[in-house]
Amino acid sequence: MSLMKIFDTAGSGMAAESLRLNTVASNLANADSVSSSADSAYKAKELLFAPTQESDGIASLDSDGVNNGVRMVGVSESQQPVETHYEPGNPMADQNGYVYGSNVNPIDELVNMISASRSYQNNVEVMNTTKQLMIKTIDLGS
Template identity: 25%
Template sequence: MENIFSSFNISGQGLSVQRQRLSAVANNIANVNTTKGADGKPYQREVVVARANPQSAFDKALQSQITLGNTSGMHAPNTSMNYNNPDAKVVTATLGHDNSPARKVYDPAHPDADGEGYVSMPNVNIVTEMVDMISAQRAFEANTGVIASVKNIAKDSLEI
């Protein structure tokens, strides 16, 4: 049963990352025309960077040089690695900012226009944000599908 719960944990982490991505996309879309933030600069696009945790037990197993020994031709000895750590993070997500330069738009009537009539607009592209939103939504749905499948497997195994 522990492996089933670790499946819930892994998919739950995936749900959390996709929720963060959707939140960042929503902030970006909401601020697509924000020319001045609290710091007086145009809004900078938020990005969520998800990375695999290099300290997970699975990753350590892949990086180590494990040699399996046989006591007979039929089986290999058990290893001491524990893959069922509920606190282990498979993936970590951090919120950052896209440091690409602001777009310059000619609008001399805008109150934030510079001396030449250009306004520094946020580095947000609405099409990119919509694509990111669809991608995050589909990944979120995939993780919920995994949770539903694991739940059904657990339910069916209890009926046996």
């Protein structure tokens, strides 16, 4: 793999982790939201990733046929049931007095946030190490 492709690979990883962090932030922001029906209640979003393709503008395969990038291919909603609370005085309550909360699990989201943050940091470290190796290689030639 050429050293320049490492930047493409790490850059696509950083972009993916950035999207993942934004999705986690959105889920956490809506963790305590309520709705008047189960269908309109906020459902946690989950990103779907796949290897990059040539059409993405990133060279996806190196000379050995190894994939070297990631891209987001879609967003799905969590299939966990939404929470139901009996609150007849709530203006959002349905005719039976129930409000419907989101199905966001804050603990799972915090774990996702830590994982995405560490992955992002690892990709930054890969880019920094590659840059340092390139500078050392240039210094050897002079």
